[in-house]
Amino acid sequence: xxxxxxxxxxxxxxxxxxxxxxxxxxxxxxxxxxxxxxxxxxxxxxxxxxxxxxxxxxxxxxxxxxxxxxxxxxxxxxxxxxxxxxxxxxxxxxxxxxxxxxxxxxxxxxxxxxxxxxxxxxxxxxxxxxxxxxxxxxxxxxxxxxxxxxxxxxxxxxxxxxxxxxxxxxxxxxxxxxxxxxxxxxxxxxxxxxxxxxxxxxxxxxxxxxxxxxxxxx
Amino acid sequence: xxxxxxxxxxxxxxxxxxxxxxxxxxxxxxxxxxxxxxxxxxxxxxxxxxxxxxxxxxxxxxxxxxxxxxxxxxxxxxxxxxxxxxxxxxxxxxxxxxxxxxxxxxxxxxxxxxxxxxxxxxxxxxxxxxxxxxxxxxxxxxxxxxxxxxxxxxxxxxxxxxxxxxxxxxxxxxxxxxxxxxxxxxxxxxxxxxxxxxxxxxxxxxxxxxxxxxxxxxxxxxxxxxxxxxxxxxxxxxxxxxxxxxxxxxxxxxxxxxxxxxxxxxxxxxxxxxxxxxxxxxxxxxxxxxxxxxxxxxxxxxxxxxxxxxxxxxxxxxxxxxxxxxxxxxxxxxxxxxxxxxxxxxxxxxxxxxxxxxxxxxxxxxxxxxxxxxxxxxxxxxxxxxxxxxxxxxxxxxxxxxxxxxxxxxxxxxxxxxxxxxxxxxxxxxxxxxxxxxxxxxxxxxxxxxxxxxxxxxxxxx
Numbered sequence: 290x291x292x293x294x295x296x297x298x299x300x301x302x303x304x305x306x307x308x309x310x311x312x313x314x315x316x317x318x319x320x321x322x323x324x325x326x327x328x329x330x331x332x333x334x335x336x337x338x339x340x341x342x343x344x345x346x347x348x349x350x351x352x353x354x355x356x357x358x359x360x361x362x363x364x365x366x367x368x369x370x371x372x373x374x375x376x377x378x379x380x381x382x383x384x385x386x387x388x389x390x391x392x393x394x395x396x397x398x399x400x401x402x403x404x405x406x407x408x409x410x411x412x413x414x415x416x417x418x419x420x421x422x423x424x425x426x427x428x429x430x431x432x433x434x435x436x437x438x439x440x441x442x443x444x445x446x447x448x449x450x451x452x453x454x455x456x457x458x459x460x461x462x463x464x465x466x467x468x469x470x471x472x473x474x475x476x477x478x479x480x481x482x483x484x485x486x487x488x489x490x491x492x493x494x495x496x497x498x499x500x501x502x503x504x505x506x507x
Numbered sequence: 508x509x510x511x512x513x514x515x516x517x518x519x520x521x522x523x524x525x526x527x528x529x530x531x532x533x534x535x536x537x538x539x540x541x542x543x544x545x546x547x548x549x550x551x552x553x554x555x556x557x558x559x560x561x562x563x564x565x566x567x568x569x570x571x572x573x574x575x576x577x578x579x580x581x582x583x584x585x586x587x588x589x590x591x592x593x594x595x596x597x598x599x600x601x602x603x604x605x606x607x608x609x610x611x612x613x614x615x616x617x618x619x620x621x622x623x624x625x626x627x628x629x630x631x632x633x634x635x636x637x638x639x640x641x642x643x644x645x646x647x648x649x650x651x652x653x654x655x656x657x658x659x660x661x662x663x664x665x666x667x668x669x670x671x672x673x674x675x676x677x678x679x680x681x682x683x684x685x686x687x688x689x690x691x692x693x694x695x696x697x698x699x700x701x702x703x704x705x706x707x708x709x710x711x712x713x714x715x716x717x718x719x720x721x722x723x724x725x726x727x728x729x730x731x732x733x734x735x736x737x738x739x740x741x742x743x744x745x746x747x748x749x750x751x752x753x754x755x756x757x758x759x760x761x762x763x764x765x766x767x768x769x770x771x772x773x774x775x776x777x778x779x780x781x782x783x784x785x786x787x788x789x790x791x792x793x794x795x796x797x798x799x800x801x802x803x804x805x806x807x808x809x810x811x812x813x814x815x816x817x818x819x820x821x822x823x824x825x826x827x828x829x830x831x832x833x834x835x836x837x838x839x840x841x842x843x844x845x846x847x848x849x850x851x852x853x854x855x856x857x858x859x860x861x862x863x864x865x866x867x868x869x870x871x872x873x874x875x876x877x878x879x880x881x882x883x884x885x886x887x888x889x890x891x892x893x894x895x896x897x898x899x900x901x902x903x904x905x906x907x908x909x910x911x912x913x914x915x916x917x918x919x920x921x922x923x924x925x926x927x928x929x930x931x932x933x934x935x936x937x938x939x940x941x942x943x944x945x946x947x948x949x950x951x952x953x954x955x956x957x958x959x960x961x962x963x964x965x966x967x968x969x
Binding site for chain 2: 294298302321324447449454455
């Protein structure tokens with residue numbers, strides 16, 4: 290009987306059997322890496338806006354309170370995108386001729402909305418309420434990142450369920466004193482101190498670690 | 508061999524030999540391998556294959572439509588959210604039980620008669636489990652998210668609901684499928700090497716050569732082969748019992764009248780073996796005729812399978828009796844109503860057909876004449892297959908269609924797409940089966956050769 294295969298087939302078959310395990314593993318890892326990458330999640334990706342609004346300038350350098358524009362954040366599920374009138378409270382007085390602000394003036398003149406591009410949007414099957422988080426001592430920057438350093442606003446989290454659960458499973462690692470909620474420069478105390486403070490505040494604010502499905506998927 | 512000797516002591520006539528007279532190693536190998544290698548593609552095979560393949564294309568059509576429109580194309584409406592899909596799932600998975608029972612449990616019990624039927628019974632198992640597996644996936648509504656059923660690291664930080672028997676199903680069925688496939692493949696390796704050595708065609712040599720994984724038939728190979736077979740048989744044995752037990756949990760964990768009962772696991776397993784053997788007979792009878800394998804799959808094989816069917820059928824009958832008894836004895840109005848509803852409700856015709864198919868007609872197998880009459884045996888096997896399908900329909904639909912609140916009652920009727928999906932899985936099953944008998948040895952050459960060896964050794968003694 291003649292040989293069907295060359296001697297090297299032995300090696301090829303062994304390599305391919307062990308290789309298959311490695312390749313499947315690598316493929317799984319690659320898929321996970323893609324799913325977690327900014328390319329897929331838009332995390333840390335700056336969005337171009339009709340007017341290049343800078344949170345760094347307004348919230349950071351000028352120190353305007355978050356609630357000056359996002360008025361409903363303490364009372365409503367939705368923090369609120371400010372109407373053009375809010376912009377014009379200042380910009381009717383300063384930078385009135387700046388060409389960069391022409392879309393804002395046009396919007397005010399024509400009574401049309403500025404078509405802001407939404408940066409953080411949860412899917413419709415998720416119920417999320419800003420007011421409860423604010424009133425239990427979760428700061429703006431916990432979810433929205435270093436907003437006072439963002440020239441153009443970017444998404445700070447992946448918005449995956451794991452990102453939500455990371456806090457819902459261990460709120461003591463993130464909670465801060467209520468007086469610091471709107472402080473965009475807040476630095477949480479390091480490690481053990483945060484845990485100590487966090488445990489105290491969790492008790493004090495009666496924070497419940499809600500994790501059942503219908504908390505968010507109502 | 509011992510068991511056969513004891514037959515003599517007990518005064519029972521010696522059983523017929525397991526293979527026809529005059530077979531040697533050479534003739535066995537020739538006979539089985541020639542079906543694959545020299546017989547070629549016959550018009551009869553092409554005809555059957557085309558029918559099966561058209562049904563497979565029907566399945567393709569239904570699944571496409573299902574993906575576009577959703578499960579609403581089926582007749583499932585609340586309260587009957589589990590219709591044909593679950594009935595067919597349980598039916599197919601039940602059929603898939605005979606293969607592993609024959610190959611694993613009977614191997615461990617040294618039942619020699621398994622050797623001529625184990626290969627295609629195992630193939631039947633694998634294909635039936637494939638058909639079965641499709642139904643729960645399609646029934647999910649969004650089959651492309653099927654991987655949510657598996658525990659894998661994901662950005663939702665979610666595990667499947669481990670308290671749900673539907674998740675246990677995923678593990679039970681996928682484990683069963685993997686082990687059955689491995690067992691089948693390991694058993695095939697020496698036969699694939701035989702085909703490789705006998706093939707004239709270059710492509711066939713290469714394909715069988717790759718599949719036989721360098722088998723040379725050395726003593727070391729045989730020793731490892733035996734060890735692997737025994738280990739896999741040991742692994743597969745508990746699976747024969749566990750898979751259908753877990754499938755029965757899909758029902759028993761629910762508090763629906765007629766489902767919430769402890770008799771289900773043993774009665775489901777017996778039912779599975781019952782339908783599995785019926786399907787083996789349904790397949791074996793035409794195949795042995797068409798390929799002239801009467802001297803390898805002998806009357807004794809058919810008769811033994813008929814006896815297994817009779818025995819498991821009686822266990823199933825006992826299950827029905829206990830079900831009815833417990834419904835009455837429990838005093839629970841819903842359980843009692845469930846029984847009344849089976850006998851008097853809108854599906855009563857199916858219930859009586861079920862009793863006829865699964866209990867009454869198979870009693871004819873007590874008669875040796877029926878067991879040895881090929882047409883009658885074939886008919887009984889078809890009747891049992893039908894009966895076992897009806898059993899699942901009765902369990903799934905009758906209980907669901909009339910639950911606790913009369914205002915929500917509704918009659919469930921399958922749509923044409925329900926039937927098309929069911930027929931379509933027959934297409935998948937038979938397409939795979941036709942390919943199997945065309946390209947792989949449908950009877951284990953190696954094991955039948957060992958039978959030749961043992962029977963020729965035995966002859967001088969008797």
